[in-house]
Amino acid sequence: MNIKTEDIKILISEEEIQNKIKEIADKMNRLYNGEEVYLICVLKGAVVFAVDLAKHLNMPLKMEFIRLSSYNGNTSSSGKVNAVDISLPNLNGKNVLIIEDIIDTGLTAKFLLDFMDLNFKTKSTKFCSLLDKKISRVTDIEPDYYGFEVDDKFVIGYGLDYDGYFRNLKYIGYASKNG
Numbered sequence: 001m002n003i004k005t006e007d008i009k010i011l012i013s014e015e016e017i018q019n020k021i022k023e024i025a026d027k028m029n030r031l032y033n034g035e036e037v038y039l040i041c042v043l044k045g046a047v048v049f050a051v052d053l054a055k056h057l058n059m060p061l062k063m064e065f066i067r068l069s070s071y072n073g074n075t076s077s078s079g080k081v082n083a084v085d086i087s088l089p090n091l092n093g094k095n096v097l098i099i100e101d102i103i104d105t106g107l108t109a110k111f112l113l114d115f116m117d118l119n120f121k122t123k124s125t126k127f128c129s130l131l132d133k134k135i136s137r138v139t140d141i142e143p144d145y146y147g148f149e150v151d152d153k154f155v156i157g158y159g160l161d162y163d164g165y166f167r168n169l170k171y172i173g174y175a176s177k178n179g
Contacts, residue, residue: 003162008173012148017130017158017172018052020147024128025056027145028097031126036060037095040088042108043067045101048159048167049130049147053099064088068108081111091120101159102131103146106139113141131155131172148172 028037036059041050043065054061067084096116103109109127116125128145135152150172156162157169166173 003156003166003175005166007175008156008166008169009175010171010173011150011153011155012158012172014158014170017147021049021052022056024145024147025053028126028128029056029058032057032059032095034059035095036062037097038089038091039063040096040098040112041065042098042100042112043085044167045159045161046099046130049101050099053128062089066112068111081108083111083115086115088119091116091122093121093123096120096122096125098125098127100127100129100143102133102150102155103129103141103143104133104136106137106141109141109143110139130158131160 037057039050039054039061041047041063044067050063054063066086066088068086069082069084098112100109109129113125113127116122126144129143130147132143132146132149133152134149153174154162155172155174156166157172159167160172161167
């Protein structure tokens with residue numbers, strides 16, 4: 001698949017994304033009610049979402065970044081999660097909010113939640129994903145928060161990439177595999 005910008009169709013507009021982020025942030029602000037939170041951003045895809053979300057969170061917030069990989073080539077999951085860089089501070093007794101760009105198979109989410117469970121006794125651990133691709137799920141993982149449910153399209157933009165490109169689009173789009 002070779003994707004060109006002109007082949008990308010808008011699936012979720014910039015305005016829809018920003019409105020949903022404010023809605024999610026409002027729920028989180030009520031939940032945490034001013035308590036300190038460690039926001040754990042899964043690089044590279046979730047960074048745009050995590051930064052925009054953090055701007056609307058009204059609590060003491062520390063941001064940490066981890067890097068995982070589960071993709072073969074450009075568009076398909078390998079079925080195995082690799083921890084590229086998962087160094088974190090001591091999260092015992094802390095509120096942890098994991099931010100991901102998309103949950104598809106659920107393997108990355110399961111890996112992260114299991115990792116937190118094995119390594120820390122957090123006060124709370126919540127999982128938030130901008131996109132939820134339930135149709136691809138192979139685990140019983142469900143996010144605590146998500147922005148939009150998407151079907152079986154290969155989505156790009158707003159942090160999601162194709163071969164490292166298109167993360168800077170202000171919207172989420174898709175291109176057909178024929179495109």
